[in-house]
Amino acid sequence: MKKKDDQKYNRILDVAGDLIITDSVGAVSTTKIAKQVGISQSSIYVYFKNREALLLTLYVRELKRLYAQDSGEDLRSLSFETAMKQYLEQLFHYGLTYPKSMTIIQKLKEDYAFDEQAGEQINVIVHQSAVQQLLFKGLADKTLRQVDISLLRNIIFSTIKLHTDNLRQGVYTEADVPFERIQRMLMKAVQNN
Amino acid sequence: MKKKDDQKYNRILDVAGDLIITDSVGAVSTTKIAKQVGISQSSIYVYFKNREALLLTLYVRELKRLYAQDSGEDLRSLSFETAMKQYLEQLFHYGLTYPKSMTIIQKLKEDYAFDEQAGEQINVIVHQSAVQQLLFKGLADKTLRQVDISLLRNIIFSTIKLHTDNLRQGVYTEADVPFERIQRMLMKAVQNN
Amino acid sequence: MKKKDDQKYNRILDVAGDLIITDSVGAVSTTKIAKQVGISQSSIYVYFKNREALLLTLYVRELKRLYAQDSGEDLRSLSFETAMKQYLEQLFHYGLTYPKSMTIIQKLKEDYAFDEQAGEQINVIVHQSAVQQLLFKGLADKTLRQVDISLLRNIIFSTIKLHTDNLRQGVYTEADVPFERIQRMLMKAVQNN
Amino acid sequence: MKKKDDQKYNRILDVAGDLIITDSVGAVSTTKIAKQVGISQSSIYVYFKNREALLLTLYVRELKRLYAQDSGEDLRSLSFETAMKQYLEQLFHYGLTYPKSMTIIQKLKEDYAFDEQAGEQINVIVHQSAVQQLLFKGLADKTLRQVDISLLRNIIFSTIKLHTDNLRQGVYTEADVPFERIQRMLMKAVQNN
DNA sequence: TATGAATGAGCGTTCATTCAT
DNA sequence: AATGAATGAACGCTCATTCAT
Numbered sequence: 001m002k003k004k005d006d007q008k009y010n011r012i013l014d015v016a017g018d019l020i021i022t023d024s025v026g027a028v029s030t031t032k033i034a035k036q037v038g039i040s041q042s043s044i045y046v047y048f049k050n051r052e053a054l055l056l057t058l059y060v061r062e063l064k065r066l067y068a069q070d071s072g073e074d075l076r077s078l079s080f081e082t083a084m085k086q087y088l089e090q091l092f093h094y095g096l097t098y099p100k101s102m103t104i105i106q107k108l109k110e111d112y113a114f115d116e117q118a119g120e121q122i123n124v125i126v127h128q129s130a131v132q133q134l135l136f137k138g139l140a141d142k143t144l145r146q147v148d149i150s151l152l153r154n155i156i157f158s159t160i161k162l163h164t165d166n167l168r169q170g171v172y173t174e175a176d177v178p179f180e181r182i183q184r185m186l187m188k189a190v191q192n193n
Numbered sequence: 194m195k196k197k198d199d200q201k202y203n204r205i206l207d208v209a210g211d212l213i214i215t216d217s218v219g220a221v222s223t224t225k226i227a228k229q230v231g232i233s234q235s236s237i238y239v240y241f242k243n244r245e246a247l248l249l250t251l252y253v254r255e256l257k258r259l260y261a262q263d264s265g266e267d268l269r270s271l272s273f274e275t276a277m278k279q280y281l282e283q284l285f286h287y288g289l290t291y292p293k294s295m296t297i298i299q300k301l302k303e304d305y306a307f308d309e310q311a312g313e314q315i316n317v318i319v320h321q322s323a324v325q326q327l328l329f330k331g332l333a334d335k336t337l338r339q340v341d342i343s344l345l346r347n348i349i350f351s352t353i354k355l356h357t358d359n360l361r362q363g364v365y366t367e368a369d370v371p372f373e374r375i376q377r378m379l380m381k382a383v384q385n386n
Numbered sequence: 387m388k389k390k391d392d393q394k395y396n397r398i399l400d401v402a403g404d405l406i407i408t409d410s411v412g413a414v415s416t417t418k419i420a421k422q423v424g425i426s427q428s429s430i431y432v433y434f435k436n437r438e439a440l441l442l443t444l445y446v447r448e449l450k451r452l453y454a455q456d457s458g459e460d461l462r463s464l465s466f467e468t469a470m471k472q473y474l475e476q477l478f479h480y481g482l483t484y485p486k487s488m489t490i491i492q493k494l495k496e497d498y499a500f501d502e503q504a505g506e507q508i509n510v511i512v513h514q515s516a517v518q519q520l521l522f523k524g525l526a527d528k529t530l531r532q533v534d535i536s537l538l539r540n541i542i543f544s545t546i547k548l549h550t551d552n553l554r555q556g557v558y559t560e561a562d563v564p565f566e567r568i569q570r571m572l573m574k575a576v577q578n579n
Numbered sequence: 580m581k582k583k584d585d586q587k588y589n590r591i592l593d594v595a596g597d598l599i600i601t602d603s604v605g606a607v608s609t610t611k612i613a614k615q616v617g618i619s620q621s622s623i624y625v626y627f628k629n630r631e632a633l634l635l636t637l638y639v640r641e642l643k644r645l646y647a648q649d650s651g652e653d654l655r656s657l658s659f660e661t662a663m664k665q666y667l668e669q670l671f672h673y674g675l676t677y678p679k680s681m682t683i684i685q686k687l688k689e690d691y692a693f694d695e696q697a698g699e700q701i702n703v704i705v706h707q708s709a710v711q712q713l714l715f716k717g718l719a720d721k722t723l724r725q726v727d728i729s730l731l732r733n734i735i736f737s738t739i740k741l742h743t744d745n746l747r748q749g750v751y752t753e754a755d756v757p758f759e760r761i762q763r764m765l766m767k768a769v770q771n772n
Numbered sequence: 773t774a775t776g777a778a779t780g781a782g783c784g785t786t787c788a789t790t791c792a793t
Numbered sequence: 794a795a796t797g798a799a800t801g802a803a804c805g806c807t808c809a810t811t812c813a814t
Contacts, residue, residue, distance in 0.1 A: 024217075031787065051787095146374065148359055150355060151359075158351050166341060172341055177344075182340065189348070189378055198777085224804065235779060417783065425799080431786080432799065433798095437784065496686070533764065545734055610808065619774070621810085622774055
């Protein structure tokens, strides 16, 4: 019984994600989700309190999936530069594996105003991530450029996202722009000097 | 008479921009605009053919304002590095002067699917901009990193936008993170080696 | 429960029919229907996909009611002339019993452009009707005037409709213009010589 | 100056007629007329008091054109049968020459509720027409079937209209269904015995 | 004569949400 | 757990009409 539930629960989130990608956050409606999932509109309210809760759940799910990626343990045992490079590779790999995920995260972040309580929940997730830890450490020991952490995160995330999008859409191929080049660009950007 | 028209016309666009900023592109509705401008909903259709035309007009307006910024003549007479640095400064200045503009541009670009004809119109504007020329030249003579131009533009635009946003919101002050530091970061990011 | 549904469903169609009669097809609006039925406008979309589907449903309902009238079996066992006369009587009776029906059919046919799929559905209904069969047979064995079937159908339908309308509106009484006279007129019109 | 006015005045009516034909009476809007005529929407109110007056004017114009057709003098000097046959030919000719006119008249008659005053104006026009005179005479001397005049007019008008429509739309050709046959059908329909 | 600006009313439609079952 | 029925609110848009110019 629980399995069934979980399946439907996740199907709803999946469809919501698809709608965000093919259209926009505003285009996510219980009507459309219900139609695509094959349940009645009101059934959505069995699984989610309301539309906002649904979107928040989706956001958290993708965020957790993203951060589950970084093998925190490993990173900590490496030299900073190696750790950073490895993280970039992981993120690149993530973008290729779950192309929808990064788009969903970005669009929801920009488009949706979560309330304070939700914001706190998200902050905790981000804070506990290995990347965040890595960036904090890098900032502390001045290995990284002395700018706000948001700037570092943004430059990394948005560049790798755009790169994987470009690859997927055939704007260019991996042969044209090997990831190594992107990696070097990002390292130069974030490293102190 | 004409003045009155232009005023209202621009008021509508201003309010639409505000709605995009405080909420999202999807939240821009003729109803809300009309209410805030203080006119009847149907009056909006006196000024714009439909919602899409309104948003396109807003987008083009902001884009033109942004590119009107770059003093094309000047940039061409300078060494590449100086020209690039100067452009970054201009963009930073723009972000401080018209804080809404960059957000509007970014959100409209990501959120809105303009039709082909509109897309072409926009492409022309972007192409003719001094920055685009500068980046093309830099890519050609290998002064810039050999990656797709979209990656360069993204890294520059999104970083400076986030920086000005952070400053405005008091996340930190200019003293904490002087622009020079951002500038150096971006130069390292885009320059070949 | 089901009864309730069917009742409302048919009430909506009834009111739509009334609007067509007292005004025109163009005057059929979900707003007006809702107001007269005593439900909210959006509730109409619980029962019908959209306005067009509503009108099509109404059209098909009336068409089926009209053709349900002709006792196909009986007509076939009679001589052509008797069959034809009997059909005219049936149609006259129908016009008196359901005075709205013929008007609705006529107005919807002339005013409304159903899409191809709907057109096909309607064609099937018309084709399978006993009248259509009768007319086809009459044309084939030259009992009927050798003109297009549409002309025969028109002359019969529009005359009987107008006659019943006149009677109902008191333009004249059955005593003034007995149906027999109409019947003779129509027989003379359609019969070959 | 007057010529110019008359031109525009009639252009408006022409476009209104076109809209009725290609769509419906309900589709006639000042907006659409203005666009097609190439004038501003408000300019229509220079020529017509309101939408209803415009439609009434159009109706009267077509009705007058239709009745201008029948050469009253000639008909009166002929035997009834010859006169009737000649009138049918005239009407057929009219349908071929002004195919829009009969459709406009029919749609406006069915679709539009003119107020009493307008109704009276129309009645006068119809009454004074040669056909009406002819039919009255035929009814009086029992040459015509003793039914209401509306039935006779309807049978004649709607049949000839449908026939010309069929011809124009290529449902069949004049060779397939010569007018003579239609004429005979109508004569049999209306003549007493 | 002609029109631009303006608007209230209406339209078809979608939506998030509630509630009884 | 699931859903059909229902609805108020909003949306984009068109319309007939008025008015000042």
